[in-house]
Amino acid sequence: MANSLDAPSADPRERLVALANARGVSLAALSRLIGKNGTYLQQFVTKGSPRRLAEEDRQVLAQFFGVAESELGGAAEKSYAHKGGGWVDIPRLALDASAGPGSFSAQEVPFDTFRFSARWLREQGLDPAMLSAIAVAGDSMEPVLRDGDEILVDRTPRPLREGIHVVRLGEALHVKRIQVARPGMLTLISANPAYPPVEVPLAEVDVIGRVVWKGGRI
Numbered sequence: 077m078a079n080s081l082d083a084p085s086a087d088p089r090e091r092l093v094a095l096a097n098a099r100g101v102s103l104a105a106l107s108r109l110i111g112k113n114g115t116y117l118q119q120f121v122t123k124g125s126p127r128r129l130a131e132e133d134r135q136v137l138a139q140f141f142g143v144a145e146s147e148l149g150g151a152a153e154k155s156y157a158h159k160g161g162g163w164v165d166i167p168r169l170a171l172d173a174s175a176g177p178g179s180f181s182a183q184e185v186p187f188d189t190f191r192f193s194a195r196w197l198r199e200q201g202l203d204p205a206m207l208s209a210i211a212v213a214g215d216s217m218e219p220v221l222r223d224g225d226e227i228l229v230d231r232t233p234r235p236l237r238e239g240i241h242v243v244r245l246g247e248a249l250h251v252k253r254i255q256v257a258r259p260g261m262l263t264l265i266s267a268n269p270a271y272p273p274v275e276v277p278l279a280e281v282d283v284i285g286r287v288v289w290k291g292g293r294i
Contacts (some may be wrong), residue, residue, distance in 0.1 A: 088129070089121045095141045098164035099205050100231075101167070101186065109167075109186050110136050128259035139165040140189060142204045163195060164204040165189035166228065173242045173251040175226065188289075189224070202243075204290060206232040210242070212251055216266040221251060225292035231285035244282040251287065 096103055103121065104114035110133040119125050128149050129137070138145040142164035167186035190209050198202055212225040219229065220240070229242050240253050243264065252264040257275050264274045264281075 090158075091147050092117065093121060093135070095143065095147075095205075099141065101127060103223075105186060106140075107135065108113040109140065116240065122169065139163075139191075140186070140188045142194065155278035160192045163191045163193045165191050165210055168209045171189070171210045171249060172209050173229075173249045190191060190228075200288065202230055203232055206230055206285075207288075208285075210249075215269040216268045217251055217270050220267040221290060222292055225290050227251065227287045227291075230288045234261075234286070236283060240287040242284040242287065244284055245276065249284070254283070 093103075093107065096106060104116040105208075106184055107114050107116040107118070110116075112133075131150070133150045134145050134150050138148055138150070142162075142252060144150075166189060168188040168190060170187050194204070198205075208229050208231065209226050210229060212227055213223060217240075227242075236254075236256065238253070238255050240251065242249060242251050243254065244250075246255075250264065252266060255263040255265055257263040260278050261275050261283045262278050262281055268275070
């Protein structure tokens with residue numbers, strides 16, 4: 077994955093596909109991100125229509141991926157990454173991570189972005205391509221996380237360790253503190269004492285990523 081991000085293709089179509097694959101987002105979702113129908117970028121890639129991305133579309137996509145517009149067919153001076161580190165747009169997904177009884181995930185399509193300092197992300201050791209923002213639903217993680225808070229989820233594959241994670245059980249997403257219990261078991265722990273810990277087989281849990289930042293109203 078690192079190679080696809082570090083070695084840009086001279087062809088903006090190939091580069092777009094490589095960036096989309098690295099982030100795990102479909103061309104249909106990216107088409108909707110720029111306000112087009114779901115087949116727009118697929119046609120751009122496979123049929124060459126349009127011949128070039130419109131400047132405003134290219135700018136949105138470049139900011140979304142954290143790359144220069146020149147990588148997507150713009151002039152070299154159109155790079156949005158300014159001197160001093162620049163900014164990276166992290167996708168907000170139309171999902172809720174339940175901090176209560178559980179909520180069903182929607183299609184993972186970006187509908188907006190949060191902009192972070194590229195330098196700050198580097199200082200935190202975070203790869204923008206592996207980050208997504210989603211909302212918290214429910215009260216089981218209060219006061220650490222409140223209903224409506226936005227959380228930044230790092231999906232970088234790492235050895236499992238204790239901390240607050242987003243996990244999937246069946247079709248439901250949850251945000252919980254996880255603790256390795258007996259061999260082959262995980263304990264899902266809520267911050268709110270009204271919700272008792274739950275022990276589940278590791279094989280039944282899909283650990284989506286670690287929560288590395290939160291934001292919300294005071």
